Amino acid sequence: MTFRIRPAVLKMAAAAWLLGATGAMADTTLEFTQWWEPELPAGSLRKIMDEFEAANPGIKVTLVSGPYATTRDQISVGAATGTLSDVVGLDGAWVNNLNAQNALADMNPMMDASGFDKAQVADIIKVDGKAVMFPVASFVYPVFVNLDLAAKAGVSKLPSTRAEFLEAAKKMTQADKNQYGWVLPLSLQTPSGVQNDMMSWVWASGQSMMADGKPALEAKPVVDMLTFVKSLNDAGTISPGIATKTEQEKVEEFVNDRVGMMIDSLAHVNLIRKRNPNLNFDLIPVPVVENYDGKRGLPYASWGIGISAGSKHQEEAWKLVQYLMSEKVNAKLVSLANAFPGNVNAKPDFVTSDKAFGKAFEIFKTGYLANEFTGLPVAEDLMTQFDVQAQKMLAGEQSPEEAAANAQKGWMAKF
Numbered sequence: 001m002t003f004r005i006r007p008a009v010l011k012m013a014a015a016a017w018l019l020g021a022t023g024a025m026a027d028t029t030l031e032f033t034q035w036w037e038p039e040l041p042a043g044s045l046r047k048i049m050d051e052f053e054a055a056n057p058g059i060k061v062t063l064v065s066g067p068y069a070t071t072r073d074q075i076s077v078g079a080a081t082g083t084l085s086d087v088v089g090l091d092g093a094w095v096n097n098l099n100a101q102n103a104l105a106d107m108n109p110m111m112d113a114s115g116f117d118k119a120q121v122a123d124i125i126k127v128d129g130k131a132v133m134f135p136v137a138s139f140v141y142p143v144f145v146n147l148d149l150a151a152k153a154g155v156s157k158l159p160s161t162r163a164e165f166l167e168a169a170k171k172m173t174q175a176d177k178n179q180y181g182w183v184l185p186l187s188l189q190t191p192s193g194v195q196n197d198m199m200s201w202v203w204a205s206g207q208s209m210m211a212d213g214k215p216a217l218e219a220k221p222v223v224d225m226l227t228f229v230k231s232l233n234d235a236g237t238i239s240p241g242i243a244t245k246t247e248q249e250k251v252e253e254f255v256n257d258r259v260g261m262m263i264d265s266l267a268h269v270n271l272i273r274k275r276n277p278n279l280n281f282d283l284i285p286v287p288v289v290e291n292y293d294g295k296r297g298l299p300y301a302s303w304g305i306g307i308s309a310g311s312k313h314q315e316e317a318w319k320l321v322q323y324l325m326s327e328k329v330n331a332k333l334v335s336l337a338n339a340f341p342g343n344v345n346a347k348p349d350f351v352t353s354d355k356a357f358g359k360a361f362e363i364f365k366t367g368y369l370a371n372e373f374t375g376l377p378v379a380e381d382l383m384t385q386f387d388v389q390a391q392k393m394l395a396g397e398q399s400p401e402e403a404a405a406n407a408q409k410g411w412m413a414k415f
Contacts, residue, residue: 034089092374203297297370
């Protein structure tokens with residue numbers, strides 16, 4: 001007797017065999033693009049992903065990691081071409097532009113459907129009412145001071161005011177030894193130097209670059225900041241190559257004893273220690289204008305997280321976001337990163353276990369977080385426009401007042 005097996009049965013049997021032969025085919029693989037992994041202790045982010053996978057059978061995570069600037073460019077290309085990763089690390093300066101491209105998913109419905117407790121997160125970044133980003137970890141930007149270079153230069157008291165900073169920078173500058181007091185990265189490729197290394201002086205003194213929701217670049221706070229930066233440059237205290245220098249190069253100069261002071265993210269402390277374990281440095285708040293005794297604004301940036309609007313696995317992506325924002329996991333991540341938590345209930349352990357971060361926490365407690373670029377329309381374009389005018393000023397082509405006026409014109413066209 002001859003038995004005939006129907007084709008449909010054969011297909012079902014083949015599919016069952018394939019699924020049995022490799023469980024991987026049954027898994028959903030999430031792609032997670034970020035710049036965090038290189039700034040964390042080796043293997044630590046991968047371990048957190050492994051723990052997520054163990055807690056969520058059937059979901060795998062592929063980390064796509066690179067330096068900040070590379071990641072920004074990759075995300076920009078992904079948004080433009082519709083190839084954005086399922087989960088993306090975000091800077092608050094990017095979200096307005098990405099939202100305009102409809103590249104980011106609205107997490108409001110996901111929060112509602114899952115019963116997510118919104119009160120547990122420090123902030124929800126919204127654009128046009130859409131919840132597009134959670135800050136997972138926030139990093140303040142204090143001034144890093146090379147204590148050995150300061151001591152050799154006769155700087156006995158670390159600067160608290162702009163005038164003291166200028167004097168310290170002068171003393172620490174020895175151009176014949178390729179050693180300078182300060183470093184200013186204004187590469188147009190990564191214009192975040194405008195935010196981190198220039199406007200931070202404005203915010204430190206409780207001042208603003210805005211007024212009534214509009215740019216106020218011609219007002220005294222910004223003009224005074226530009227005048228101060230120009231005085232540092234005129235005195236020869238800033239390391240050469242300002243116009244092309246990136247943040248990464250800034251850190252390398254500090255690591256290699258070529259600059260005495262820099263404004264930088266706490267996220268780089270692990271990197272600095274790894275690159276130069278013998279570097280003797282301290283942290284101080286960004287110095288303020290004379291006679292200012294109010295709370296100091298602390299420039300900061302966040303490791304934000306969002307979900308691609310084009311992801312075919314938004315349900316699984318939301319599980320990963322929830323996992324990273326949960327109290328215990330968030331506490332673990334920010335402890336590794338030496339950052340302040342995105343979950344208000346999370347308690348990082350670095351405050352008591354590390355002297356440098358204990359100092360940073362004291363700076364944090366006496367000030368307030370300040371970053372007026374977060375959520376602004378085309379924030380990076382605004383930085384680039386200001387960058388161009390600042391470079392012209394430093395090249396002697398225009399005054400601080402003219403730089404501010406020209407930047408104001410460019411910014412107003414975007415508002």
